[in-house]
Amino acid sequence: MLVRIHQIKVPLDYQEDELPDIVGKHLRCPTGAITNLVVIRRSIDARNKTRAPFFVLSVQLNLPEKSIDKRHRKLLEIVSFDQPEPAQTDPAIQVNHRPRPAVVGAGPAGLMAAVALAEAGLHPVLYERGEAVAERRKSVQAFWSGGVLNEESNALFGEGGAGLFSDGKLTSRSKDRPRLRRFLETLVRCGAPADILIDAEPHLGSDQLAEIVPRLRHHMIEMGGEVHFNHRMDQIEVKSGALASITVNGTRIPADHCVVATGHSARDIYRMFAAGDVPLEGKPFAIGVRLELPQSVINHAQWRQWASHPRLGAASFKLTRKEEMGFRPCYTFCMCPGGIVFACASSRGMLTTNGMSFSRRDTEFGNAAFLAPVRPDDIPATPDDDPAVLDGYKFQETIERAAFHAGGADYGLPACRLSDFLAGTVSAELPVKRSVQRAVPADIRKILPAVICDTLAHAIPRMLQQLSVSVYDEVLLYAAETRSSSPIRITRNREGYSTGVYGLIPCGEGAGYAGGIVSAGIDGLKAAETIIKSYRILASKNQQ
Numbered sequence: 001m002l003v004r005i006h007q008i009k010v011p012l013d014y015q016e017d018e019l020p021d022i023v024g025k026h027l028r029c030p031t032g033a034i035t036n037l038v039v040i041r042r043s044i045d046a047r048n049k050t051r052a053p054f055f056v057l058s059v060q061l062n063l064p065e066k067s068i069d070k071r072h073r074k075l076l077e078i079v080s081f082d083q084p085e086p087a088q089t090d091p092a093i094q095v096n097h098r099p100r101p102a103v104v105g106a107g108p109a110g111l112m113a114a115v116a117l118a119e120a121g122l123h124p125v126l127y128e129r130g131e132a133v134a135e136r137r138k139s140v141q142a143f144w145s146g147g148v149l150n151e152e153s154n155a156l157f158g159e160g161g162a163g164l165f166s167d168g169k170l171t172s173r174s175k176d177r178p179r180l181r182r183f184l185e186t187l188v189r190c191g192a193p194a195d196i197l198i199d200a201e202p203h204l205g206s207d208q209l210a211e212i213v214p215r216l217r218h219h220m221i222e223m224g225g226e227v228h229f230n231h232r233m234d235q236i237e238v239k240s241g242a243l244a245s246i247t248v249n250g251t252r253i254p255a256d257h258c259v260v261a262t263g264h265s266a267r268d269i270y271r272m273f274a275a276g277d278v279p280l281e282g283k284p285f286a287i288g289v290r291l292e293l294p295q296s297v298i299n300h301a302q303w304r305q306w307a308s309h310p311r312l313g314a315a316s317f318k319l320t321r322k323e324e325m326g327f328r329p330c331y332t333f334c335m336c337p338g339g340i341v342f343a344c345a346s347s348r349g350m351l352t353t354n355g356m357s358f359s360r361r362d363t364e365f366g367n368a369a370f371l372a373p374v375r376p377d378d379i380p381a382t383p384d385d386d387p388a389v390l391d392g393y394k395f396q397e398t399i400e401r402a403a404f405h406a407g408g409a410d411y412g413l414p415a416c417r418l419s420d421f422l423a424g425t426v427s428a429e430l431p432v433k434r435s436v437q438r439a440v441p442a443d444i445r446k447i448l449p450a451v452i453c454d455t456l457a458h459a460i461p462r463m464l465q466q467l468s469v470s471v472y473d474e475v476l477l478y479a480a481e482t483r484s485s486s487p488i489r490i491t492r493n494r495e496g497y498s499t500g501v502y503g504l505i506p507c508g509e510g511a512g513y514a515g516g517i518v519s520a521g522i523d524g525l526k527a528a529e530t531i532i533k534s535y536r537i538l539a540s541k542n543q544q
């Protein structure tokens with residue numbers, strides 16, 4: 001019988017070969033009866049301040065039914081009487097159907113859509129405006145070191161999408177186990193460590209992502225797909241409510257199915273859709289600052305005297321503050337333990353900030369976005385003829401322009417000590433120890449709206465209390481965090497198509513259906529399934 005057991009608490013130092021004994025004791029059954037034992041989930045519990053942090057495991061194993069004491073049956077989740085889970089990969093669909101499905105954008109959503117289409121035998125063609133990983137890294141390095149911006153290939157655009165230069169956190173609240181498993185297993189097949197399949201807070205780091213993403217691409221090509229870098233989609237053609245073609249680098253390409261996974265920095269795509277047949281709607285979003293503090297402080301707050309334990313690593317945090325006393329709620333986002341802060345831009349004269357880390361998470365700093373929600377009243381209507389749905393991203397742009405100028409108009413990051421921000425002054429100088437060198441002292445209150453600054457000034461010290469941080473001189477704020485989520489949703493119907501254009505499949509974070517690498521990857525799988533389903537229907541019609 002295949003069973004799972006949850007909530008098994010083991011010390012930090014446990015060894016794999018001790019697990020059958022531990023599980024046997026837990027179930028009061030003979031160790032010899034346990035076979036095929038594997039850990040399927042692992043998290044760390046460090047909540048009790050008086051005892052050492054410990055692992056909490058879920059395990060899966062085979063056990064003869066007769067060896068289970070009736071009194072302990074409640075500890076078990078019976079999975080099935082035979083092992084295999086439902087097959088995840090679609091069998092090839094034999095259809096003589098052209099044109100090939102198009103996928104636009106090689107971020108997690110577009111890449112996974114293309115991989116799944118290729119695995120289903122549908123020979124997708126993937127178009128990406130930016131460069132492949134190796135060239136893209138050079139463009140990004142030129143930007144970070146000298147402020148030379150490539151508007152088509154940067155920290156936001158290019159193979160791997162927005163998450164390539166990231167912490168590579170793979171946490172997700174998704175309940176969609178089969179697709180989540182397929183996404184993570186695909187990453188493992190392409191070189192990710194198998195630990196991501198079991199860790200409660202898995203992460204890869206930017207260095208591992210830079211190796212995995214090209215392997216995903218090679219896998220897709222081996223399965224019959226095709227990729228074109230430095231190819232930007234600029235237009236779509238719609239006939240009788242259905243997609244007829246896309247225009248890429250000025251060339252019209254017939255297309256009846258196209259996954260649009262262009263991310264939320266592709267503002268030109270929103271503008272093009274808003275002017276045409278593709279319905280958009282505004283959605284809530286948040287803005288704020290990126291805060292950096294010594295990682296040792298975070299480790300001490302979370303792991304206490306056990307901080308140096310080799311199995312604990314750099315600690316993270318997730319902090320929230322409810323709305324109170326007229327101040328808006330505030331929450332942390334995209335925490336990067338042992339990471340660095342960096343400048344990003346995809347348009348000249350605009351600047352935003354973000355955080356990333358490497359797999360070892362071993363810098364001296366931790367950083368996270370501290371965000372407050374933007375409310376409709378904050379967003380001024382623009383005096384041009386553009387549709388109102390674009391106002392949210394124009395509001396982001398206003399802030400990004402202010403940040404660019406405050407940072408010295410050469411893509412240096414505007415920054416401020418938290419102590420100065422709270423005192424309403426500009427830092428005379430920045431701490432020498434910081435993760436980003438191209439940063440200059442600036443007045444963050446001149447970059448972000450007053451209501452957001454007031455919320456941050458109220459909430460941040462109270463939130464940092466949870467990490468026992470009360471000295472603010474070494475805590476740095478960088479501005480501005482504007483791109484934590486999309487201000488626009490590209491509406492789609494239950495099948496996954498745009499509500500205005502049959503055959504167009506808005507997908508991922510830019511479409512407003514994902515917020516992170518994993519959810520974007522899962523949404524890419526869904527987009528592929530929409531196309532596969534329509535091809536199946538076509539194939540069965542052809543057979544009749």
Ligand SMILES: Cc1cc2nc3c(=O)[nH]c(=O)nc-3n(C[C@H](O)[C@H](O)[C@H](O)COP(=O)(O)OP(=O)(O)OC[C@H]3O[C@@H](n4cnc5c(N)ncnc54)[C@H](O)[C@@H]3O)c2cc1C
Nearest residue numbers: 105107109129158161162163166169233263508509516517
């Ligand atoms: C610095 C940073 C750190 C992050 N860290 C994490 C993290 O640790 N964990 C996490 O879960 N999430 C993280 N995120 C969020 C995560 O990266 C995104 O949620 C995810 O990448 C969204 O995936 P996507 O495929 O929908 O869009 P994107 O990743 O934005 O990909 C869109 C792609 O489309 C391309 N494109 C755009 N327009 C066109 C066009 N017209 N023609 C052709 N191609 C086009 C772009 O170049 C880009 O490659 C981070 C984001 C950033 C910016």
